[in-house]
Amino acid sequence: MDIQRNVTQISVFQIALLLAMAMNSTAILTAPAITVQYAQRDLWLSPLFSSVSGIIVLFLAIHLNRRFPGMTVIQYSEYCIGKWPGKIISGIFLLVVLHIGSIIVREYAEFVKGMFLDETPLLVIICGMVILSTYATRSGIEVIGRLAQLFVPGVMLTWVILLLLTIPDWDVMNIFPAFDGGILPAIRGSITPQGWFSEMFLLSFLLPHLKKNSPIKKWMIIMVVFAAINLSILNIISLFVFGNLVPTLTYPVMSLIRYVNIADFLQHIDALLLIIWVIGVFLKIVLFQYCIASGCAQWLNVEKFRPLVLPLGFLMVLFSLWSASSMQDLSAYLKDTSFFYAMIFFLIYPLGLFLIAIVRKPKIRRD
Amino acid sequence: MGRRLRANSHQKNNENELTEHSEKRISNVLAENISTLKALYSDCYDVVFRSFLIGEMLQAELVFIDNMVDREQLDTQVLDVLMTCKDSTLVNIQNIINESLPVASVEPIETIKQCVDDISLGNPILFINGSQEAIRIGLNKLQNSQITDPENEPVIQGPKYGFNESLQTNASLLRQRIRAPELKMVLLETGRYTKTQVVVTYMASVADHALVEEVMDRLKRIEMDGVLESGYIAEMIEDSPLSPFPQIKSTERVDVVAANLLEGRLAIIVDGTPTVMIAPVSLISFIQAADDYYNRWLFGSSFRFLRISSLFLSLVLPALYVALTTLHQEMIPSDLLVSIASSHELIPFPTLVEAVIMQLIFEILREAGLRLPRQVGSAVTIVGALVVGEAAVTAGFVSTTMVIVTAISGITSFTAPAYSLEMAIRILRFVLILLGGFLGLLGVVFGLIGIAIHLSSLRSLGVPYLTPIAPANLSEWKDAWIRSPWWKLNRRPRLTGRWNKYRQAKHQKPANKKRGE
Structure with missing residues (x-):
């Protein structure tokens, strides 16, 4: 009876907001600290280089979707590399997505516990979030899109206000000497964030629900550029405020916001950061959980993904507890391993599929 | 135990009687009809059976509920006219209707069920010996309550009257507000015993017809003993009855209902309550006040x-x-x-x-x-x-x-x-x-x-529920977060008024011209 009833669709704008939020939410906490290790004072340039891999994976996702309309990476891998090899690699792929999703949950929990709720058990913080993301995922892609639309504008606005409040503490001269060791350090600093950008390959799971004839390419490029610029601004502000101290901080952005003190009244506004960051990370976890659940359903040839959401949520809780023994473990993973992990499955694997699809031109059975 | 059984069987009898008679046609023997009705209305002191002779020869009987008819009119326009009439051609029902009943609303009816329905609405029924039809005389007089302020929704500027408990008054109030023939009012009846009248009203040229049908369907599905307030119906037709958030807006204000009808929504008026329901609505509708x-x-x-x-x-x-x-x-x-x-x-x-x-x-x-x-x-x-x-x-x-x-x-x-x-x-x-x-x-x-x-x-x-925030429609934010000036609100809300997009002419912003230029 209604145009939107019974059709689960998501608009290109909603996808863009969701991915941008997913991209930035985990990155904003640690990006400056990780980038600065290699890039030193040129850390603001690195995200622009990182965005290249974002653009590549989005290109791959869109073109593979165009070649295999209505299918996700789980489904068309079978056409590219044969049924059983496809199934096996897709299974591993899903496990990887589950693992990365769980690590995000853990990252969130560690941050909240470390900064705000030191006496609350980790499990409670994790479970609360996974219950919410399960609820949202079960409600379907339409609701996820709406949630992105509902939250992101407010989050962005708060974010801008928070950053503007740091202006009194800026020391613009901290940026010099720029390009001390040439352009190379900035490129090396861009490597870890490449991993985050490549997560956008999850777009592949959303594209089948996209409304027909949407300008997806245009919006995805806007989104990547926006995310990169946002990270850049963040890095440069951390540099302005902390100068040489950036490498010593775990969560530079957190310290940045804690630093704000205007007229002795507007202080300790890190609560606002917590709120918008939890919302952002929630959207990211929902995105991952949705991709895992719908991917699993396609992998098992089940029609509905809804019954799978809760068990997978439970697995996410377990994985997030297992994946790291401590915060140190976790940040070591984030700094070193995560890049290769994400790159192999979100960039190299789709690239392989894409090349095979071009060479073999697999036929799709139409029934 | 035995008593309860007996009570049960008694109840069953009564119900059977009703269903048995419901499809029964009116017989041409007056006494038979009257005894059927008397059985149905046994122990009802307020149901009056008045027998008399039309033109001193033809046996007839009026059946009505005492306090619901206009007695004065009944005496002068029906009893007086019929009893004093000398014409002997009155055997035909149509003749009586055409020639000797000076009442605006008169209609022949054929079944006992229709008789019962009309009697409970307060309309007197005239049975005539030898006729297979009875005559419904529209002389019901309902207890009218006064039109009063909408006490729960006061405004500083704006009309100071609201709906009251009578469906007829409410419908006419709305009709006075929107005088176009496109304002449709469809009458339904719900409630097994209360037989509550429910009116679904919408603008035919604006509202989604599929939506109207859906609402009708949902209303017809309701099967309950009594519908005493619009809340009963709201709860039976909501999409998510477990949610704390209301999905149907209720109001006592005529202007609010009229405004919503013009935006392509539906209103449901229930007899016996001043609360009129409006659907479909979004969260924002609950924040928009008439004053705005x-x-x-x-x-x-x-x-x-x-x-x-x-x-x-x-x-x-x-x-x-x-x-x-x-x-x-x-x-x-x-x-x-x-x-x-x-x-x-x-x-x-x-x-x-x-x-x-x-x-x-x-x-x-x-x-x-x-x-x-x-x-x-x-x-x-x-x-x-x-x-x-x-x-x-x-x-x-x-x-x-x-x-x-x-x-x-x-x-x-x-x-x-x-x-x-x-x-x-x-x-x-x-x-x-x-x-x-x-x-x-x-x-x-x-x-x-x-x-x-x-x-x-x-x-x-x-x-x-969150339109126009999510799914977002930026042009509708003009009437969501803020209330833009009227000359800006050219379009109706998209999801309820998309069949008839524009509610006014464009470019009506008053230009700043001096006189005589």
């Missing part, structure tokens, strides 16, 4: 924005207070923290318990004030709020800041133009307070995210 559209747009917009922020504050303020003071004291500016701490120093309860108790007491006061007779009600509020509150603070049971927080959250919730939304906020406030007490700020954020997920998945008759 009558005051100048700048003030309409600012007040709407004020209302939205107050309602949000009302929802989160106590929870935030509890979260910050129990788990995140470092986030409160130090001067403020000192004054909060000093007021809370001697209080025996933790802040969470204190907050819940205060909210509960506040709710109890409101409920008591509502239930008591009006004269006593104000006394309760004064005693409760001032005397008990003051005493509790001086005795050191509650802190002054908590009193302030509770009072602010209460007062801000009064800004909701719709009572049903306010109730949702009051309930959710408790949930948020508990979450805030246990998980601090994180809990409050969890609560808000949960509410957001719920709202995003809600629908009101198929229309997403």
